[in-house]
Amino acid sequence: MSLSDIHTWSAQAGGREQYEYLPLREAVWREGEVHFYGAISEYEKPKPTRGSDFLCTMTVVDMSLDDPGLRLHVFAPEAKCPIVKSLGDIIRFHRVKVSNYKDSPQAVANLNKGSSFILLDGKNGNSYKAYQKSHPTFTFEHHDLLTIEHMRKWISAHPLVTRTSDYLVQIRGIKENYFDLCCKILYVDDRYLPQRVTIIYVWDGTDATPRTLPVLQEEDSLDWATLENRAPLDTLEAKQIPLPLPPRDVLCDFPPIGTILPIIPVVPVDSLSGQMPQRGDWVKFRNLAVRTHAGMVEALLTRESKISLLSTDTQLERILSEYGRLPQSSAKPPQSLTVTDFENVQFSTLREVLTHEKVTYKFRCLVRVISTFPTQVCNFCVPLPVSEDKVGTESSPGFVYGVRFTLEDPTGRLHAFVFGEDGAKFFNGHPAADLYSDSSLVGALERKVQKLLGYKYLEDGRPALERDPPWIKVCLKSYYTDESKKWESRCYRVFGTTFPG
């Protein structure tokens, strides 16, 4: 029995009100209102309109019209919009108007004007119970059962055709002002709800291409004692270069590789309630805007953006080669201005450092130094505290290195301290000294640090406004400063690393 047999038969059966369900190819040509069954091949979550309704759009297909199918717009109060669970589900619509838009047929259903629908699972063997219905009562005859069974068989044998977009990129390819992205929702951060700021963290397994950074402003007024004790992940307080990351317990559930892209809705949060994706979902964002903030790429969800369902068989996974832990944009094999001890130790991503199960541990990473504290090289060394019994003796006080680097790789950012002997080793050939009395040493160190921070110079010798730090290898160790709050006081240090300069 063909689909049109079923459809025609439906008009003849039974005694009460009858609906003739048209094959979509026929519905497209029919004047006035039509009824049809369709398999959903594309679906966009409901969006507010300028009017009082929400608009939910989708593409429906059947055996008579499967490429590209029929675009369907549903106007309805937010609470009545069809909420489709998976592509390939089946929707039955009554009283839909088909018209033409830009030389293609287009169907419009208006729930305020008598349109109604039921929504069913599209997979074989599932129940015939609608998982959503626009009205408390609806017709359901034997022929409905047959149609659903017939469509399910067809759906299982026919891959759904979805349109591709010229704007579709992976996170590693984000460049343009607007883009589309297929990605997994890792976390929806509502911590800043009082200010009604929500951040949607997404991932697709690829690394964002590193951005240039602004030159650092002089800012040496922070107190060292508070620096080491400040929680390294306390994002909102970080100075100059922010470390915006979800809380550690959330981060621990994230994959170890690939950039986490924050998507920030710049529409009223209320208008998003119906379309806010859930943790774990794979979705397609359409028409996101790009913003770069402190050298990190962010996406903005605007009024023009849309959130679409993605078919569940979409699987994206980075090939875990020997370079799986290395940034996708770095040279292979990696080039580095530094040399580390333990060259045989495998690289870790900064996310692996941040989420490692042990508080104290040692790692080797490929990172960029995106800022230093202090910013002025003449403050890189501090006097050793003079012990009581030495006060008044002849010996001049010694100096040690005391610098904090902000490190970045595609997976995260953290602060790492370069202290004492580890600092002297890092700044190879320049032992700690009273830098205020040694301008030639300051000059030598400045040249090193500017290389590290990726400063570029204009033709007249002035530093360019943008800089592009190179990749360097570093050994990192994690430790804590407070026995009673090990995780809260966790810090990182650079060790076993030499920067010949």
Next chain:
DNA sequence: TTGGGG
């Protein structure tokens, strides 16, 4: 009424 693959 509302919007529509930029």
